[in-house]
Amino acid sequence: MASEQDFSTSFIPALYKPASLLPIARHKASLLYLVETYPVTIVVGQTGSGKTTQLPQYLHQAGWCEDGKLIAVTQPRRVAATTVATRVAEEMRCKVGEAVGYSIRFEDLTSAETRVKFLTDGMLLREALVDPLLSRYSVIMVDEAHERSLSTDVLLGILKKIIKKRPELRIIVSSATLQAEEFLKFFAGDEYQPDAEPADLGGKVGRIISLEGRMYPVDTLFLEAPAEDYVERAVKTVFDIHNQEEEGDILVFLTGREEIDRTIQLVSERAASLHPKTPSLLPLPLYAGLTTDQQMYVFEPTPQNTRKVIVSTNIAEASVTIDGIVYVIDCGFAKLRAYDPSTGIETLTAVPISKASATQRAGRAGRTRPGKCFRLYTQTTHEQLPEATVPEIQRSNIAPIVMQLKALGIDNIVRFDFLTSPPAELVIRAFELLFSLGAVDDYAKLTKPLGTRMAELAVEPMMAKVLLAAPMFKCLSEILTIAAMVSLQGTVWVQDHDNKKAAESHRRKFAVEEGDHLTYLNVYQAFVTKGKKDSKWCRDHLLNYRALLRAVSIRGQLKRYLERFGIQVEETLSSRQETVDPTRQAQQIQRCLTTGYFAHAAKMQPDGTFKTVSGGLTLHAHPSSLMFVSIMSTFPSSLNTGLLTLLRIGKQIG
């Protein structure tokens, strides 16, 4: 019924309308005063408030870089760190790498001159390994803290410890409105005065300041009755907007590739029957799995007499900003990582978004002029949504975090002051895994040298163990390659929807019967020898050129870590290879992999499913795996890297 109604009657307007606002400049004096006076300043500012680009410049001008100190600005994403640095360098009339620089994994554009440094929060945590008090910095600004990424949360915990020892350090946390008090409460601790006036909540520790964003008002509309099929409903809404609303591009939020492809197809089909005189529709997909080239279409200016319809995942909510969007259609769901501590399996599940997410999505409509947001759910449903998304640290495998904290000298994880503590089961499970890998002892202390070395390697604990075990199996060169390829997380091959058969046959060329890991090894060896790191060769074989170049970098970095530990890496790629029996070598590699991934070992069943060796849990291979046979339900993606080459070994055990 609802789907047959005209949208002007089935959508009802929201009660709340955000006001349009002013720039940051008029807050310059108060911002500087707060930073001068309090150790912690929480800056609340929407997109377009200029906090990321202007605030570091104000601090620089105000003398926070005297005595050779630096200002750090952390970002959760690499691209943000580079683009913001470029922008600020322009405004400060210098080149990137001079007064303004950035530092991300594999790219360090800073020099002795650099005073304002943009970096990923993961990178600043790395720096803390060498300089535990982060003493080079006078001010550290943690940007986009409201996203609550794993690294941001760990960093905030570390910073709280550091300010106790460095009272002169200044911390700025940029947050969304909703979480500002939570951040302040965290840093203020006992100083926090819940009964005080809002301006005095933080005692002597900190203050909150709100900046207005340069945002246009967005009219939000809800469905009167729930939609049965939100994909169908999204398509209908696209056409309703196209027929009834003024010009302006449309951004549709859905959860994943399958829905997006279906929507693109439906819009294309129905667009064919539009009246020849009406403007045409240009539907474009946007998700992380697309190559950069494919993603670029989204940023191209809209052609004359055309309306762009960008159908996107969550990627457009925080990571990517597209100009010219006037209409947003929000399905109200997103795929989020979930971790089941009882099985140790990480999955991706579509769940209802939070109110904060919904607001963020709506805001995407108001960047260029007043816009409209069509929510494909009722206002009642919206009221029942959680205020904020559960932070990652409460729904992930935290074994890597435990290792990282221990490497930073924080031994008592349970007593560590997290902004939000991970649930006890996650902590227990993490210690169980680390103990079984030999990384921690009976007293939960890092073992030496195994545990301390594992903590330093930039790979997850299971793979770290495999790397450190490799010399014993005489396959370190190969394992280095496999670890680097696994780090690419399934981006080795480029997607080709139009020709799945061809894509499959290309993949089979590199396939070996030992499984996915050895197939990766094959691909890498072909890339660096036959492929000669050539982009055309990659295109011909449907391989992701950029991903493989990245594998080369990661491999190099891991190798340097190992050499720093005094482990020699004997490269087997060229000369020695001939003298080793390949079958025997493959077996050594598989044995080595089981030293880290035994918890994911499973035995293949006659029907093509798998039973885990430890729990007898039935699983299906992921379709991207060579071990994929015939499948009814999906396979948790985290296992496709860990489990699959081990299946044969699982069989041998059983």
Add this chain to the structure above:
DNA sequence: GAGCACTGC
């Protein structure tokens, strides 16, 4: 026959 949101050292 069927699939993977996003980020990071």
